[in-house]
Amino acid sequence: MHTLLQRIQQTFSVGVTGLTEWRGDVAVTVSRDKLHEVAQFLRNDPGMDFDYIVHVSSVDWPDDEERFEVVWEFYSIRKRHRIRLKTRVPESDCVADSLTDLWKGADFMEREVFDMMGIRFRNHPDLRRILMPDDYTEGYPLRKDFPLRGKGWRDTFDFLDEVPR
Amino acid sequence: MAFEDQRTTVYKIVNPEHPGSETLPTLRTEELLLNMGPQHPSTHGVLKVILELEGERLVKSTPVMGYLHRGVEKLAEDGTYHQFIPHTDRLDYVCAMYNNFAYCRAVEKLLNLQVPERAEYLRTIVAEVQRIIGHQFWLSAQALDIGAMTVFFYCFRDREILLDWFDELCGARLTTSWYRIGGVERDLTPTLIDKLKQFLDYFPPKIDEYQVFLERNRIWLGRTKGVAVISAEDAVNFGLSGPVLRGSGVDYDLRKYEPYSAYPKCEFSVPVGKNGDTYDRYWIRVMELYESVKIIRQCLEQMQEGPIMADVPSVTLPPKERVFTNLEAMIQQFKLFSQGFDAPPGEIYCGTEAHKGELGFYIVSTGGGKPYRLKIRAPSFVHMGAFDHMARGYMISDACTIFGTYDVVMGECDR
Numbered sequence A: 001m002h003t004l005l006q007r008i009q010q011t012f013s014v015g016v017t018g019l020t021e022w023r024g025d026v027a028v029t030v031s032r033d034k035l036h037e038v039a040q041f042l043r044n045d046p047g048m049d050f051d052y053i054v055h056v057s058s059v060d061w062p063d064d065e066e067r068f069e070v071v072w073e074f075y076s077i078r079k080r081h082r083i084r085l086k087t088r089v090p091e092s093d094c095v096a097d098s099l100t101d102l103w104k105g106a107d108f109m110e111r112e113v114f115d116m117m118g119i120r121f122r123n124h125p126d127l128r129r130i131l132m133p134d135d136y137t138e139g140y141p142l143r144k145d146f147p148l149r150g151k152g153w154r155d156t157f158d159f160l161d162e163v164p165r
Numbered sequence B: 001m002a003f004e005d006q007r008t009t010v011y012k013i014v015n016p017e018h019p020g021s022e023t024l025p026t027l028r029t030e031e032l033l034l035n036m037g038p039q040h041p042s043t044h045g046v047l048k049v050i051l052e053l054e055g056e057r058l059v060k061s062t063p064v065m066g067y068l069h070r071g072v073e074k075l076a077e078d079g080t081y082h083q084f085i086p087h088t089d090r091l092d093y094v095c096a097m098y099n100n101f102a103y104c105r106a107v108e109k110l111l112n113l114q115v116p117e118r119a120e121y122l123r124t125i126v127a128e129v130q131r132i133i134g135h136q137f138w139l140s141a142q143a144l145d146i147g148a149m150t151v152f153f154y155c156f157r158d159r160e161i162l163l164d165w166f167d168e169l170c171g172a173r174l175t176t177s178w179y180r181i182g183g184v185e186r187d188l189t190p191t192l193i194d195k196l197k198q199f200l201d202y203f204p205p206k207i208d209e210y211q212v213f214l215e216r217n218r219i220w221l222g223r224t225k226g227v228a229v230i231s232a233e234d235a236v237n238f239g240l241s242g243p244v245l246r247g248s249g250v251d252y253d254l255r256k257y258e259p260y261s262a263y264p265k266c267e268f269s270v271p272v273g274k275n276g277d278t279y280d281r282y283w284i285r286v287m288e289l290y291e292s293v294k295i296i297r298q299c300l301e302q303m304q305e306g307p308i309m310a311d312v313p314s315v316t317l318p319p320k321e322r323v324f325t326n327l328e329a330m331i332q333q334f335k336l337f338s339q340g341f342d343a344p345p346g347e348i349y350c351g352t353e354a355h356k357g358e359l360g361f362y363i364v365s366t367g368g369g370k371p372y373r374l375k376i377r378a379p380s381f382v383h384m385g386a387f388d389h390m391a392r393g394y395m396i397s398d399a400c401t402i403f404g405t406y407d408v409v410m411g412e413c414d415r
Helices: A004-011 A032-042 A106-117 B072-076 B082-089 B095-112 B117-146 B150-170 B188-216 B219-225 B230-237 B279-300 B321-325 B327-338 B377-385 B386-393 B396-406 B410-413
Strands: A016-022 A025-030 A054-059 A066-074 A079-090 A095-099 A121-122 B006-012 B027-030 B031-034 B046-054 B059-066 B346-353 B358-365 B373-377
Touching: A004 A025, A004 A032, A004 A121, A016 B346, A016 B410, A025 A032, A025 B346, A032 A066, A032 A095, A032 B377, A054 A106, A054 B346, A054 B358, A066 A106, A079 A095, A079 B346, A079 B373, A106 A121, A106 B377, B031 B095, B031 B396, B046 B396, B059 B386, B059 B396, B072 B082, B082 B327, B095 B117, B095 B346, B095 B358, B095 B410, B117 B150, B117 B188, B117 B219, B117 B279, B117 B396, B150 B188, B188 B219, B219 B279, B219 B396, B279 B396, B321 B327, B377 B396, B377 B410, B386 B396
Parallel strands: A025 A079, A095 A121
Antiparallel strands: A016 A025, A054 A066, A066 A079, B006 B027, B031 B046, B046 B059, B346 B358, B358 B373
């Protein structure tokens, strides 16, 4: 097992639900209530030292009980290693802790996740839509139940058979 | 009075030595909201920034993005991995090659695919040519934003040579789609290599020329030195990358930190700034032009003959000549484009050092020919997150400089 994962496993006896390493990418899945604590550890622990935020993303798994997966990716410029931090949130209560207090760059990235997937971030300073218009009410585009090829409006258009002269 | 707004501050000048001064008119300052964009020419596309001003100083700026949002991440879920390559051209439309490169690298990481050596060299050469184009474009646009117009013409003159070179290479100047998963679409012809060598001899003196225009220009220096300063710590915390981060003195460059393609075989240095201001970021980009020339020279020297596409029939496309003459090759081509290849389930993130910064792709696959989720880590988007922090306290006219210093392209920012 990767040394980073070992460290995390030793430090957090509860709350860490998955440790994976695939194609050289190291990923940790934590339960939602432990998220901020683990993130703080990743940021401040001298052995971890993840000072650089790479991206915040989200994945929709409609068939799962906890439907949404929120993904943060961090890099350590001094230690030169990467880690992916993941957590799951259910659809009925899709709220995760914001990590903007640790990485300021998370501000816009989390706003994008909110905009695209509808996941709310607790303690986010300015949680508004970022790419879609502010008054957009038709849902969250990257959810799997958002239609990929339009909503069928075009099928309901009336066409005139013949232009009256 | 009608000014009941909270932003209004009223200063009443009362001088006890002058009786009756309380009846004098009051001095009133008011914070002004100014919409800059979305049609402002220096916003590099369609970006609106709401500026809160006190006098001419920026108190707070709120970028409003999404005017160019086309849902590329959603579109990716509908097509095969190969079909997404042309979409990546339209992200950062100024530097399509590097987007192709970053995307193909991510898919290759997902598939664990080895690219032949010659293809790696070709990729590096073309990526560096693209970096030169990108920096030339940036330099011309930045100089134009600040008011130095001549540089624009000089840069575009030289950029045109390289765009014609791209045209000859792949038939397109901007939306190139030349990279393929597992290799590249076609090899460099001897004419192209000659032309590139000629350009490498021609170009370095021209870089000196650009510098002369700007570095002895008092207005340019006044408007770039000490403007939009960001400390190294903040720059890292905001997730900035590329020349914007290196300007603050952090030598974060994925070509060195996580070497890929033919970069580990080339000798080059990564210029790093000291002050973290606009001038340092300019200087870094200009120095990178020299480094790119160096890298291309070394690649052209070291490159050996060999295949330009990995030979994994289940994933890579057959050579075009064989498609027209061989039935199996045709079936292979047809199946790859109609169904795609079967990617293993899993998730990867792969970052590539584009000329703007770290361009990354996060791909989640559940098997099958289409990505389940594809997230693009666009440097322009991340950089816009630091706009408010960097612009605070500067003048309105500096706002243009700050857009420019990030090298934002809204196609990539809004995706």
